[in-house]
Amino acid sequence: xxxxxxxxxxxxxxxxxxxxxxxxxxxxxxxxxxxxxxxxxxxxxxxxxxxxxxxxxxxxxxxxxxxxxxxxxxxxxxxxxxxxxxxxxxxxx
Amino acid sequence: xxxxxxxxxxxxxxxxxxxxxxxxxxxxxxxxxxxxxxxxxxxxxxxxxxxxxxxxxxxxxxxxxxxxxxxxxxxxxxxxxxxxxxxxxxxxxxxxxxxxxxxxxxxxxxxxxxxxxxxxxxxxxxxxxxxxxxxxxxxxxxxxxxxxxxxxxxxxxxxxxxxxxxxxxxxxxxxxxxxxxxxxxxxxxxxxxxxxxxxxxxxxxxxxxxxxxxxxxxxxxxxxxxxxxxxxxxxxxxxxxxxxxxxxxxxxxxxxxxxxxxxxxxxxxxxxxxxxxxxxxxxxxxxxxxxxxxxxxxxxxxxxxxxxxxxxxxxxxxxxxxxxxxxxxxxxxxxxxxxxxxxxxxxxxxxxxxxxxxxxxxxxxxxxxxxxxxxxxxxxxxxxxxxxxxxxxxxxxxxxxxxxxxxxxxxxxxxxxxxxxxxxxxxxxxxxxxxxxxxxxxxxxxxxxxxxxxxxxxxxxxxxxxxxxxxxxxxxxxxxxxxxxxxxxxxxxxxxxxxxxxxxxxxxxxxxxxxxxxxxxxxxxxxxxxxxxxxxxxxxxxxxxxxxxxxxxxxxxxxxxxxxxxxxxxxxxxxxxxxxxxxxxxxxxxxxxxxxxxxxxxxxxxxxxxxxxxxxxxxxxxxxxxxxxxxxxxxxxxxxxxxxxxxxxxxxxxxxxxxxxxxxxxxxxxxxxxxxxxxxxxxxxxxxxxxxxxxxxxxxxxxxxxxxxxxxxxxxxxxx
Numbered sequence: 001x002x003x004x005x006x007x008x009x010x011x012x013x014x015x016x017x018x019x020x021x022x023x024x025x026x027x028x029x030x031x032x033x034x035x036x037x038x039x040x041x042x043x044x045x046x047x048x049x050x051x052x053x054x055x056x057x058x059x060x061x062x063x064x065x066x067x068x069x070x071x072x073x074x075x076x077x078x079x080x081x082x083x084x085x086x087x088x089x090x091x092x093x
Numbered sequence: 094x095x096x097x098x099x100x101x102x103x104x105x106x107x108x109x110x111x112x113x114x115x116x117x118x119x120x121x122x123x124x125x126x127x128x129x130x131x132x133x134x135x136x137x138x139x140x141x142x143x144x145x146x147x148x149x150x151x152x153x154x155x156x157x158x159x160x161x162x163x164x165x166x167x168x169x170x171x172x173x174x175x176x177x178x179x180x181x182x183x184x185x186x187x188x189x190x191x192x193x194x195x196x197x198x199x200x201x202x203x204x205x206x207x208x209x210x211x212x213x214x215x216x217x218x219x220x221x222x223x224x225x226x227x228x229x230x231x232x233x234x235x236x237x238x239x240x241x242x243x244x245x246x247x248x249x250x251x252x253x254x255x256x257x258x259x260x261x262x263x264x265x266x267x268x269x270x271x272x273x274x275x276x277x278x279x280x281x282x283x284x285x286x287x288x289x290x291x292x293x294x295x296x297x298x299x300x301x302x303x304x305x306x307x308x309x310x311x312x313x314x315x316x317x318x319x320x321x322x323x324x325x326x327x328x329x330x331x332x333x334x335x336x337x338x339x340x341x342x343x344x345x346x347x348x349x350x351x352x353x354x355x356x357x358x359x360x361x362x363x364x365x366x367x368x369x370x371x372x373x374x375x376x377x378x379x380x381x382x383x384x385x386x387x388x389x390x391x392x393x394x395x396x397x398x399x400x401x402x403x404x405x406x407x408x409x410x411x412x413x414x415x416x417x418x419x420x421x422x423x424x425x426x427x428x429x430x431x432x433x434x435x436x437x438x439x440x441x442x443x444x445x446x447x448x449x450x451x452x453x454x455x456x457x458x459x460x461x462x463x464x465x466x467x468x469x470x471x472x473x474x475x476x477x478x479x480x481x482x483x484x485x486x487x488x489x490x491x492x493x494x495x496x497x498x499x500x501x502x503x504x505x506x507x508x509x510x511x512x513x514x515x516x517x518x519x520x521x522x523x524x525x526x527x528x529x530x531x532x533x534x535x536x537x538x539x540x541x542x543x544x545x546x547x548x549x550x551x552x553x554x555x556x557x558x559x560x561x562x563x564x565x566x567x568x569x570x571x572x573x574x575x576x577x578x579x580x581x582x583x584x585x586x587x588x589x590x591x592x593x594x595x596x597x598x599x600x601x602x603x604x605x606x607x608x609x610x611x612x613x614x615x616x617x618x619x620x621x622x623x624x625x626x627x628x629x630x631x632x633x634x635x636x637x638x639x640x641x642x643x644x645x646x647x648x649x650x651x652x653x654x655x656x657x658x659x660x661x662x663x664x665x666x667x668x669x670x671x672x673x674x675x676x677x678x679x680x681x682x683x684x685x686x687x688x689x690x691x692x693x694x695x696x697x698x699x700x701x702x703x704x705x706x707x708x709x710x711x712x713x714x715x716x717x718x719x720x721x722x723x724x725x726x727x728x729x730x731x732x733x734x735x736x737x738x739x740x741x742x743x744x745x746x747x748x749x750x751x752x753x754x755x756x757x758x759x760x761x762x763x764x765x766x767x768x769x770x771x772x773x774x775x776x777x778x779x780x781x782x783x784x785x786x787x788x789x790x791x792x793x794x795x796x797x798x799x800x801x802x803x804x805x806x807x808x809x810x811x812x813x
Contacts, residue, residue, distance in 0.1 A: 013793045020792075024223045031219045035212050035436070039429050042205070042381045052345025057379050060208035061481035062341070065215050069467070069474050072222040076463035079227070083460065083794060090458045090794040 005087035016086045023078055027071050034059065034067040101457060105175040108313075112178075116317050122147065127619040137618040141281045144622040148318060148630065149295040152311045156299030159307035164662055167304030167669060168235040168645055170455040174309055179461075180468025182312035183452045185319065185634035187214075187443075187473055189265075190272025191695065193319060193631035196477070198603025200484035204378035208481070209432050213439025213699075215470060215477050220444040222466035226453040228714045228791045230462035233454060236642075237447045237706065238650040244713040245721040246784055248655045253728055255650040257705055258447040259643055263680065264694040265448075266639040270684035271691060272632040279608065280625035289681050296633050300640050300673050308637045309455060315630035316472060322627025323476055326610040326620060327483045333614055334490060340482040347485035351378045354492040360590050366427075368420035374427050378488060382427050386414040386746040386754055394690040401686040414746050425752025434757030442699025442759065445706035447646075448638040459794040487606045490613055496590045503588065506612040515609075516601055519592040521574060521584035525558040532556070534596040545576040558584060636680075644672035696756050697739060704731030704762025712770055717788040723774030731766025735759050 004012060038045055038059035045056030055063075083089035126143065129135040161167055174182065192214070200207040232240050237258060242251030270289055277288025299307045331340035334347070355361035361377030376383050388409055395408035415424035425431065443449065452469075456462045494504060500520055510516045517535040524532055529549050532540075539545035547556060550573055559572030561581045582589055591599045608628075611620040648669035653660050660668075683691070705728045712719040712727075738758040741748040753760065779785075 013789060017792050027219070027223055031216065035216050035440075036433060039381075039432055039436070042429070046379065046381075049349075050345075052347075052349040054348065054379055056381070057205055057208070057348065060205065060212055062478055064212050065474055065478055068215050068219050069470050071219050072467040072470055073464075075222055076460075076467050079463055080460060088793060088795050090460055 004085055012086045012088065016082060016088055019082055020079070023075065023082075027075055030067065031071060034064045038064070101173070101175065104173065105177070108175070108178060112313060112317065115314060116321075119318065119321070123619065123623055126622075127617060130617050130619050137622075138282055140619055140622045141625065144626040145277065145281050145291070145629065148626050149291070151314060152295050152633065153298040155311045155314060156302050156307040159303035159310050161303050161306050162666060164666060165235075166306040167666060168454075168641075168649065169451070170304075170306040170309045172233070172455055173457050174455045176456060176461045176465035177468050178313050179309070179452060179456050179465040180470075180472050181316040182309045182455075183449065183465070183469035184472035184476075185312035185316035185630070186452060186638040187449060187469070187635070188319065188476055188631050189635040189695075190269055190276075190628060190632035191692070192476065192480075193323065193628050194272065194276075194604045194607050197480045197483035197487070198606040200481055201488050201606045202600055202603050203384055205381040206384050206432060207484075209436040210439065211477055211480060213436040214443060215473060216436070217440040217443025218466055218470040218473070220440060221449070221453075222463060222470075224711060224714070225444055225450065226462045226466045227459045227794070229450060229710075230453050230456060230459050231791050231794060235451075235454065236645050236650055237450050237710075238646060239654075240713070241709065241724065242650070242654065244784065244787065245709075245719075245724040246780060247721050250721050250724050250728075251650055251654060253725060254706070254709075255646040257701070257728070257732070258646045258650075261446065261698045261702060262448060262639045262642045262646075263676065263683075264691065265698055266636050266643070266676065266680045267683040268691050268695045269632045269636040269639070270680045271687060273629060273636070274684060274687075275604075276625050276628045276632065280622060285687075286685065289684060292629065292633060293636075293677050293681055296636050296640065297674065297677055300637050300644075301670055304669070305451075305455065305641050308641055311637065312634045315634040319627040319630040319634075320472070320475055322623045322630070323607075324479060326607075326614060326616060326624060327479060327486060329616055329620070330486045330490065330610055330614040331482070334486060340486060341479055344482040344485040347482070347489040348379065350489045351485065351492060354489070354496075358492065358497060358590060360492075366415060366424040367417040368415045368422070369424045372424060372427065374424070378485075382429060382432060384431075385426055386749065386752065388412050388744060388746050390689065390693055391743045394688070394693065397686070397688050397690065401688060409744050412746055414749075414752075419747070422747050423752075425749070428752060430751040431753050431757060434751075434753040434760040438700045438703045438757050438759040441707045441763065442702040445702035445710065446698070447706070448635075448642045450706075450710075451642065451645075452638075483607060483610065487610060487613070491593065492590070496588055496593060498588055500586050500588055504613075506609065506615075509612065510605070510609060514596055515605055517594055517596045518588060519583075519594050519599065520586065520588060521558060521579065522586040524556050524574075526555050528555050535594070538597065539576070539578045543576075544578040545574060547574050549573060561585075636677075640673050640676050643676040644669045647672045693743075697758075700735050700739065700755075700757065700759030700762070701732060703759030704735040704766050708763060708766040708770060712767070714788070714791060716771075717785050718774055718779055719770060720774045720777055720780040720784075722777045723770040723772075726773040727766040727770030730769040731762040733762075734765040735762030738762075 004015060038056060042056035045059065046054040048055040080089070126135070126140055130140060163171070165171055196210060199210060229240060232243070234240065234243070238251045238254040241254035242248065270293065273292035274285045274289040277283050277292055278285045281288070283291070299311050327340045328338050331343055332338050335343050337343040352361070355377045361375065361380065363373050363375040366372040366374055374383055389411060392408045392411050395406050398404060399406055414422050415426065416422055453462045453465065456465050495507060500518060500522055503518070507516065507518065511518060517533060519535055524536055529547065532547070536545065540547065549556070551557065556574065557572050558574065561584060583592065594600055595602045608624060611624055648665055652668055653665050708731065709724050709728055713724070735758050738761050739755040742755040742758065746754070750761070
């Protein structure tokens with residue numbers, strides 16, 4: 001295993017960008033799955049009621065929002081790790 | 094360097110301490126006012142004034158303390174705003190009078206369908222975090238047209254982007270000014286115009302003296318005030334209805350009670366569509382997609398314009414869909430397409446609005462910019478996560494304690510709000526014995542509309558109601574009133590859901606839901622004044638951020654970058670400050686006639702941003718082959734398609750695709766913009782090597798700022 005930090009800069013930017021793109025696509029898929037999909041099946045979801053909340057309504061009013069917040073903080077965390085891995089963190093310039 | 098990071102955290106801790114003291118101080122002042130009101134009987138008018146003046150003075154003080162002559166402090170707050178504070182500032186910048194006052198009201202009125210706004214106005218931040226913020230921070234200039242100009246190599250692209258930014262921001266700021274005027278009028282009791290002037294002077298002191306730096310630090314204070322003001326009344330309402338003080342978790346109980354009461358009161362019913370046999374639509378709060386299409390806002394807009402401008406345009410004929418007379422237009426209710434289109438436009442538009450995008454220029458690093466979007470959404474989330482609870486508790490309370498009650502036994506606050514002309518109890522029993530000619534305005538409106546006639550048959554000068562009777566000529570008559578508006582339920586002395594309305598229509602004004610909650614929950618006036626101060630903070634903070642965008646688009650993008658690149662720093666500062674005042678004055682003038690069209694235009698701004706800024710900035714970062722001609726073609730094509738669909742549907746709802754209304758029209762402009770940008774880019778030469786290098790540097794967080802500077806304005810960029 002070679003240390004990615006020692007690769008030439010062009011190579012590093014390329015690999016870094018590839019991993020970044022993959023992460024973006026995965027997170028966007030989750031984003032889509034919690035906001036758009038529940039709208040399409042809201043009537044079925046509304047048959048499930050938890051603590052007074054019909055699930056379809058809940059996804060629109062709070063459920064998807066919680067996931068949005070988590071997604072963004074996760075991305076910040078994952079990208080910090082990726083920065084470190086490729087020696088690209090702008091914190092310790 | 095570690096030292097820089099250390100200095101940053103010292104600065105962050107210092108600011109955290111200041112704002113901690115501020116929060117405690119604010120709570121102490123509010124508590125003292127509360128005690129004075131309860132024990133010393135402080136007059137309500139006085140409390141209203143104290144809250145207004147105190148908060149305005151506070152914003153002005155922060156503005157004066159942060160006054161600056163440095164250009165990068167003026168445009169991007171010196172790029173040293175820590176992620177958490179930038180998050181609060183973005184939150185205040187983002188949450189306008191509409192979020193604070195109207196959001197819960199919209200949900201109260203239309204139930205599930207209103208959730209498109211809740212998801213739309215938060216989900217956009219995911220796109221911002223993943224697709225835009227880190228790269229714009231890396232680019233590190235002053236404005237969004239700066240980015241468009243540098244990436245797409247040329248002043249044409251820059252000017253087109255600057256003009257788009259000005260149009261979007263000006264309509265938006267006008268809506269905020271209207272909000273300021275209304276809040277001042279309702280809670281301090283000053284004239285609407287005077288309210289605008291007092292409110293705007295608060296904004297101006299801030300943005301004029303200190304630009305983005307002052308705006309940022311004021312917005313942090315405004316965020317703290319607005320979130321406290323939003324949470325207190327709904328917590329009290331939850332406490333009084335359920336005995337549990339966390340409304341965000343306990344409103345499930347409100348939802349199940351709403352479902353039960355709506356069924357009991359026949360508000361939620363399933364009926365067969367009048368035009369599509371075999372298709373059933375359920376009305377009510379929880380069931381989705383039951384809003385029909387209508388061009389009523391378009392009709393109102395034309396009438397208002399005619400009054401305001403003295404013109405004589407013919408309003409379109411009022412139409413609604415489904416229309417039993419035109420079954421070929423179909424019934425789009427109970428399909429999700431309009432909901433999805435609107436939600437998508439709100440999300441993509443959020444990620445494309447200039448006043449939000451520039452906030453990510455103000456953080457110290459790419460790393461902080463990613464984190465900052467997280468904090469932004471977290472602080473916005475606190476309000477949006479609560480709005481559905483607000484709406485549900487209000488609706489439950491209205492259905493349980495107001496609707497179905499004897500008119501005589503209604504809670505006291507309904508009479509207060511009725512006297513102020515904010516709500517109307519539309520049961521005819523309320524006009525029994527009222528002198529002819531002094532009926533409430535909702536009765537006069539019915540007479541004008543032809544659905545009610547009043548005849549003083551016994552000549553005693555007052556309206557006498559007899560028992561309900563039906564005779565052959567009139568569908569329904571009783572005593573001295575007659576007409577189609579008279580039904581058995583409309584004069585039985587018991588309030589029906591559709592009788593609880595505004596003076597102009599059968600539904601209450603959505604804005605009242607948040608504003609009336611303190612009264613409904615029986616809280617002292619001080620809490621009402623606190624809510625008004627919160628609404629004012631929301632409107633002013635958004636207005637501040639928008640004024641900076643407009644001023645920088647004119648002074649920086651158009652004047653400095655295109656007209657006179659040799660302008661001195663002093664000239665640019667001076668012009669920027671002048672433009673802030675000019676933009677504020679223009680917004681105040683536009684706000685004076687109080688056109689409903691303005692609120693509509695704010696909603697349209699999202700569609701326009703969806704079809705212009707969003708695809709262009711996205712392709713600019715993620716596709717290095719995109720070039721200037723492609724971007725210009727994309728922006729113009731996207732905008733034209735969006736405006737065409739918008740205008741056609743606004744005027745005539747029969748013009749629609751899949752039942753999507755004008756609010757979601759950006760969904761049609763978006764693919765046009767993307768396809769045009771790709772096709773035109775491929776047909777024209779690739780961007781220069783230098784620009785392709787710029788794209789590579791954008792993706793690499795560690796390229797030196799000095800390297801970046803040569804792609805941008807040439808101004809030196811503040812070191813970290």
